[in-house]
Amino acid sequence: xxxxxxxxxxxxxxxxxxxxxxxxxxxxxxxxxxxxxxxxxxxxxxxxxxxxxxxxxxxxxxxx
Numbered sequence: 326x327x328x329x330x331x332x333x334x335x336x337x338x339x340x341x342x343x344x345x346x347x348x349x350x351x352x353x354x355x356x357x358x359x360x361x362x363x364x365x366x367x368x369x370x371x372x373x374x375x376x377x378x379x380x381x382x383x384x385x386x387x388x389x
Contacts, residue, residue: 332365339367343374352377 336357343353356373 332367333360335367336360336365336370339371339374343378346378347381348374348378 340353340357343356344350353374356377357370
């Protein structure tokens, strides 16, 4: 299913949410990589960042 709307804004919102959940910029950048607006992968990016957040919370690395 193709998402509608501005892919750049979706991408930025996902990155902002990941930071709000405690991931630092280096972690986010390592997962996100470069943004290619012609190959937006917002759903996969959100899933990957959520997996990282959940993994950190299970190991006790997340303090918030």
